[in-house]
Amino acid sequence: MTYRGRFAPSPTGPLHFGSLVAALGSWLRARALNGTWLVRVEDLDPPREVPGATADILATLAAFGMESDEPIVFQSQRIAAYNAAFQRLCDAGHVFACACSRVDLEPLGGLHRHACVAPADTSRACAWRLRAPDLTISFDDLTLGRQAQNLGSDVGDFVIKRLEGWYAYQLAVVVDDAFQGITEIVRGADLLDSTPRQIHLQRLLGFATPAYLHLPLVVDATGQKLSKQDHARPVGRGEPISALRAALAFLGQDTRGVPASIDALLAAGIANFNLACLTRASWPNRRHEPN
Ligand code: GLU
Numbered sequence: 001m002t003y004r005g006r007f008a009p010s011p012t013g014p015l016h017f018g019s020l021v022a023a024l025g026s027w028l029r030a031r032a033l034n035g036t037w038l039v040r041v042e043d044l045d046p047p048r049e050v051p052g053a054t055a056d057i058l059a060t061l062a063a064f065g066m067e068s069d070e071p072i073v074f075q076s077q078r079i080a081a082y083n084a085a086f087q088r089l090c091d092a093g094h095v096f097a098c099a100c101s102r103v104d105l106e107p108l109g110g111l112h113r114h115a116c117v118a119p120a121d122t123s124r125a126c127a128w129r130l131r132a133p134d135l136t137i138s139f140d141d142l143t144l145g146r147q148a149q150n151l152g153s154d155v156g157d158f159v160i161k162r163l164e165g166w167y168a169y170q171l172a173v174v175v176d177d178a179f180q181g182i183t184e185i186v187r188g189a190d191l192l193d194s195t196p197r198q199i200h201l202q203r204l205l206g207f208a209t210p211a212y213l214h215l216p217l218v219v220d221a222t223g224q225k226l227s228k229q230d231h232a233r234p235v236g237r238g239e240p241i242s243a244l245r246a247a248l249a250f251l252g253q254d255t256r257g258v259p260a261s262i263d264a265l266l267a268a269g270i271a272n273f274n275l276a277c278l279t280r281a282s283w284p285n286r287r288h289e290p291n
Pocket residue numbers: 007008009010042173186187191
């Protein structure tokens with residue numbers, strides 16, 4: 001089977017160092033295995049989107065020598081596919097309408113389990129949740145090894161269509177990874193916790209489960225994840241060499257002696273990319289402090 005990987009940014013701001021690492025890790029892995037690398041823009045959350053962010057992210061990726069091998073998929077244009085998947089899940093009895101708010105669920109540790117707690121006569125708008133069975137989903141992550149999570153007790157019934165009418169990330173990502181024939185998902189470890197939900201949805205919808213490789217998460221000096229919402233410093237397109245060296249170093253590669261060109265750094269990155277660099281043991285030492 002031909003390897004197909006992807007990078008799936010949300011256009012909530014410019015690319016920051018953490019998303020550069022995720023993009024580069026997925027790109028190197030695909031190139032090292034002579035596979036295909038795709039970009040999918042996850043523009044499914046209009047209130048969080050920043051105008052111009054999509055163009056900015058794509059231009060930054062291009063400046064780093066990373067371009068999608070096939071036409072870019074935009075989630076905002078895939079609503080019909082999400083409608084169809086949602087309908088199948090509804091028809092099979094896995095989905096229910098729910099008016100419970102975060103505040104309603106606070107006394108239950110934030111988990112929705114079985115019965116709704118919002119008053120039945122509520123006039124509040126509804127979200128749509130997938131029933132989380134008492135089922136442990138396990139998978140072997142390529143860097144982290146065996147992972148397991150009980151959907152019922154660890155996650156609870158989860159939203160697949162939001163009350164504003166938009167589809168939730170968990171459903172859209174599963175539909176699109178299947179649509180694009182993704183064989184392995186390389187992404188940051190912040191999404192590790194979402195993986196069992198996605199595997200469950202893949203099984204309900206009859207999709208193949210890809211392999212998973214979660215990358216060390218880039219954190220700041222206080223141990224917090226860097227995120228676009230926190231205004232982590234954007235990666236500058238003007239000086240890609242130093243950012244690329246830093247991202248390769250973060251992925252466990254020594255680029256001393258590699259000439260200061262994008263092509264040379266990427267070629268060395270492909271040649272030296274290996275899973276041993278990414279083992280869990282080295283994770284706690286990896287820090288990136290944005291200036
Ligand atoms: N769009 C998600 C993000 O930017 C990533 C989704 C994924 O890689 O599964 O965090």
